Amino acid sequence: MNTLDFLFNQRALLTALLIGFANGYLSGFIVLRGSALMVGSLSHTLLPGIALAILAFGILNAFTAFFGALFAALLVGLGAILISRNSRLDGDSALAILYTTAFAAGLLLIDRLAVTSELEHWLFGNILGLRDSDLWLAFGVSALIVLTLTALRRPLVIMLFEPTVAETLGIRVRGLSYLLMALMVLGLVTSLQAVGCILSLSLLVAPASIVYLFTNSPRTLFWGGALLGALAAGSAVFVSSWLDIRTGATIVLLLGVLFMLGFLFSPRHGLIARLVSSPPASHNP
Amino acid sequence: MHYGPICALDGISFATQCGRSLALLGPNGAGKSTLLKSIAGIIPFPAGSIHWRGEPMIRQRRHEIAYLPQREEVNWDFPLTVRGLVEMGRYPHTGSLGRFGEQDRLAVQNALDALDLANLADRHIRELSGGQQQRAFLARAVAQGAHVLLLDEPFAGLDSPSTERLTGLFFELKERGHLIIACHHDLANVATLFDEALLLNHHQVAFGPIEKAFNQANLERTFQSAAAASF
Numbered sequence: 001m002n003t004l005d006f007l008f009n010q011r012a013l014l015t016a017l018l019i020g021f022a023n024g025y026l027s028g029f030i031v032l033r034g035s036a037l038m039v040g041s042l043s044h045t046l047l048p049g050i051a052l053a054i055l056a057f058g059i060l061n062a063f064t065a066f067f068g069a070l071f072a073a074l075l076v077g078l079g080a081i082l083i084s085r086n087s088r089l090d091g092d093s094a095l096a097i098l099y100t101t102a103f104a105a106g107l108l109l110i111d112r113l114a115v116t117s118e119l120e121h122w123l124f125g126n127i128l129g130l131r132d133s134d135l136w137l138a139f140g141v142s143a144l145i146v147l148t149l150t151a152l153r154r155p156l157v158i159m160l161f162e163p164t165v166a167e168t169l170g171i172r173v174r175g176l177s178y179l180l181m182a183l184m185v186l187g188l189v190t191s192l193q194a195v196g197c198i199l200s201l202s203l204l205v206a207p208a209s210i211v212y213l214f215t216n217s218p219r220t221l222f223w224g225g226a227l228l229g230a231l232a233a234g235s236a237v238f239v240s241s242w243l244d245i246r247t248g249a250t251i252v253l254l255l256g257v258l259f260m261l262g263f264l265f266s267p268r269h270g271l272i273a274r275l276v277s278s279p280p281a282s283h284n285p
Numbered sequence: 286m287h288y289g290p291i292c293a294l295d296g297i298s299f300a301t302q303c304g305r306s307l308a309l310l311g312p313n314g315a316g317k318s319t320l321l322k323s324i325a326g327i328i329p330f331p332a333g334s335i336h337w338r339g340e341p342m343i344r345q346r347r348h349e350i351a352y353l354p355q356r357e358e359v360n361w362d363f364p365l366t367v368r369g370l371v372e373m374g375r376y377p378h379t380g381s382l383g384r385f386g387e388q389d390r391l392a393v394q395n396a397l398d399a400l401d402l403a404n405l406a407d408r409h410i411r412e413l414s415g416g417q418q419q420r421a422f423l424a425r426a427v428a429q430g431a432h433v434l435l436l437d438e439p440f441a442g443l444d445s446p447s448t449e450r451l452t453g454l455f456f457e458l459k460e461r462g463h464l465i466i467a468c469h470h471d472l473a474n475v476a477t478l479f480d481e482a483l484l485l486n487h488h489q490v491a492f493g494p495i496e497k498a499f500n501q502a503n504l505e506r507t508f509q510s511a512a513a514a515s516f
Contacts (some may be wrong), residue, residue: 032363155381158373161363164327165354168347169376169429216364216409 009241012127015138016233016251019194022142024207024229025149026187028222029180033158037092039184039204043098045072046188048106052121054113062134065122066189073185076102081262125196125248127237134193145183149222156180156245157218194204194233195248203229206255213266232258293319296400297333299492303432306455306465308419308479310472310499312508315469315486316356321435324466325352326376337433348377350433351426356418356442361411367421368406374429393394396428416447423454436460436467440474452478 015096030039046069053068054060080095087094110119121129149156159166167173184204193201208225215221236250243250264271294316301307309317322328324335326347334340337349351374374396375389397403400420405413413421419439425435440448453480455465469475475482475495482498484490484507491503 152381153377154385158376161360162354162371163363164322165325165352168326168350168352170348171376171381176324212364216366218364218371221364273388 009128011078011130011135012247013234013237015130015135016127016194018135018138018142019209020229020231020233020251022145022205022225022229023187023191023203024232025146025222026183026225027104027204027206028202028211028218028225029149029156029160029208029228030184031212031225032157032218032221033180035184036201036205038095039188039199040194041095041277042073042077042185043188043197043201044099045069045076045106046192046200048072048102048109049189050119050197051106051113055109056197060119060122062131062137064192065192066137069189070185072102072106073188074182076141076147077172077181077185087230121196122192123196123198124246125192125199127194127247128241130193138190138193145187146191146226148179148183152179153218153222154177169227178212188281190223195251199248199252202252202255203233206252206259207232210259211256213262213269228255228258289348294323294330294485294487296488297483297485301464301466301481303462303464304459305480306459306467306478307481307483308469308475308495309483309485310469310504310507311485311490315507317485318437320485321352321437321466321468321515325350325435326435327352333349342422350432350435351429351431352435353419353422353426353437353439354484355437356415358437359410359418361418363410363470365410366407367410367413368393368397370421371402371406371424371428374425374427374431377429392428392430396424399427399466400424414447415443416450419443419447419451421455424459427458432462433464433466436465438470438478439470440469440471472504 002241017100030036049069049072050060050065051068052072053064057064057067076095076098079098080091082093083089091225098115107245150243155166156176158169159171159176162175187204188200191203195203207229208221210228211224231252231253236247238252239245240247241248262270265273267273297320306404309320311317318327322387323330326342335345342350371393372385372389375385375392379385379389379394394403398407400423402417403421403422404442405417405421410418410421423434439451443451452474459480467479469478476499479495481493482495483492484498484503490507491498
C-alpha cells in the first residue's frame with residue numbers, strides 16, 4: 001500500500017467507525033419504535049435531495065449533498081405527518097405517495113443534469129474518496145446523534161414502550177417523536193457517504209436487530225448496536241480494500257450475514273434454540 | 286366525550302377518596318376504559334373536569350395517578366426486565382436529564398419488595414405469569430408514588446391462585462391509602478373486592494357504596510340497554 005492509499009484508507013476507516021457507531025446506536029431506537037419501513041421510505045428521498053442540491057448549489061460535494069438530502073427527507077417526512085393529520089389517510093400511505101413522487105421527480109431531474117458519474121458515488125457510497133471536511137461532518141453529526149439520544153434515553157425508552165402512559169408521566173411525546181424522526185433523517189444522510197442512498201437503511205436497522213436477538217436490556221441494545229455497527233463498518237473497509245470490492249455493499253453484506261447467524265444461533269431467540277427447546281411450560285403464579 | 290359522531294361518555298359525576306376501591310361496571314363498549322383513560326389523562330375530554338385534592342387536576346400532579354393498561358395493550362417483546370419496568374415509575378421524580386440517584390434506587394427496591402418481586406427483578410417481563418405481570422405494573426405505580434391506581438380489567442385471564450393473590454394485594458394497597466379504580470367484568474366477586482361501584486353505559490346509571498349501588502335493578506338498567514342496543 002502506498003502513502004496515498006494509506007491516507008485514504010485511514011480516513012475511510014475513521015469515517016466508517018464513526019458512522020457505524022452513531023447509526024448502530026440509533027438503530028436500537030428505530031427497531032424498538034418499529035420504524036424500519038418508515039426509514040426505508042425516507043432513504044428514497046436522498047436521491048431527489050441530491051438532485052435538488054445540484055440544482056440549488058450548482059456543485060455536488062459532501063455539504064451540498066448533506067443539506068439537499070436533509071431538506072428532501074424532512075420535507076417528505078413532515079409532509080406525510082401533515083397529510084395524515086389533516087385527512088382520512090394514514091401516515092404510511094401518505095409517506096408512500098410523497099416519497100415515490102419525490103423519487104420520480106429526482107430521477108427526471110437527474111436526467112437533465114450532467115453528473116451521472118459522480119452520482120454513482122452517492123447512490124452506492126464512496127467511502128474511499130473522502131476528504132478531511134467529510135470526516136469532520138461525519139464526526140459532528142455522529143456526536144450530535146449519540147449525545148442527544150444518550151441524554152434523552154430514559155424518556156425515549158418509556159415513550160417507545162408505552163406512548164400513552166409516557167404522556168401521563170410528564171413526557172412530551174409529540175416533541176420527542178419529531179426529534180427522533182429528525183435524528184433518523186440525520187443518520188440516513190450521514191450514512192450516504194459510507195453506503196450510499198440505496199443501502200443506507202441497513203446501517204440504521206441491522207445492528208440493533210442483531211443485538212435484539214441476544215439481549216433483554218435496552219441499554220445493551222443501544223450500545224451493543226453501536227459497537228456492532230462500528231465493528232461491521234470498520235471491518236468492511238479492510239475486507240473491501242483487500243478483496244478490491246465496494247465498501248458500502250461489503251458493510252451491508254457483513255451485517256446481513258451477522259443477522260442470519262444471530263437468527264439461527266442466538267441461544268434464547270434463535271431458530272435452532274426454538275426448534276430444539278421443549279414447548280413452553282405453563283405459567284405459575 | 287365523543288369519538289366522531291358517537292357519544293362515548295356523558296353525564297358522569299362521582300366523588301371518592303383514598304383508601305377505597307371503586308369498580309367500573311358495564312357491558313362491553315359502555316365506556317369503562319374510556320373513563321379510566323380520561324381520568325389518567327391519556328384521552329383528553331372536551332367537556333367536564335377532574336378534581337384532585339380539592340383542585341382541578343393539573344399536568345404536574347398527573348404522576349400521582351397511575352394507569353395500568355390491559356395486558357393485550359402491552360408490548361411483551363420489548364427488551365425490559367421487571368426492574369427496568371419499575372424504574373420507569375421514577376421518571377416524574379428524576380425528569381429527562383436528572384440523575385437516577387440512591388433515593389430512586391431505594392424506592393424501586395421498596396416497590397419490588399412490597400409486591401414480592403425482588404427475586405424476579407432481573408427477569409424479562411414476558412417470562413412472568415399473568416399475575417406476576419400485574420404485580421410488576423403495580424410495583425411501577427408504587428415506585429412512582431401514585432396514590433390513585435387505575436386498572437383496566439386487572440383480573441382478566443388470571444387463574445384462581447393469581448386472582449386470590451391479587452385480591453390480597455388490593456386490600457394491602459387500600460390499607461396503605463391507595464385509591465383503586467378498576468374496570469371489572471366478573472359480577473360474582475364485585476362485592477368482595479370493591480367498596481364502591483359506578484355502573485355505566487355511556488351515561489351514569491348508578492354510583493355509591495357497593496351495598497347500595499350494586500343491586501339487581503341497577504344491573505338490569507345497565508346491561509339491558511346494551512342488550513336492547515345489540516338487536
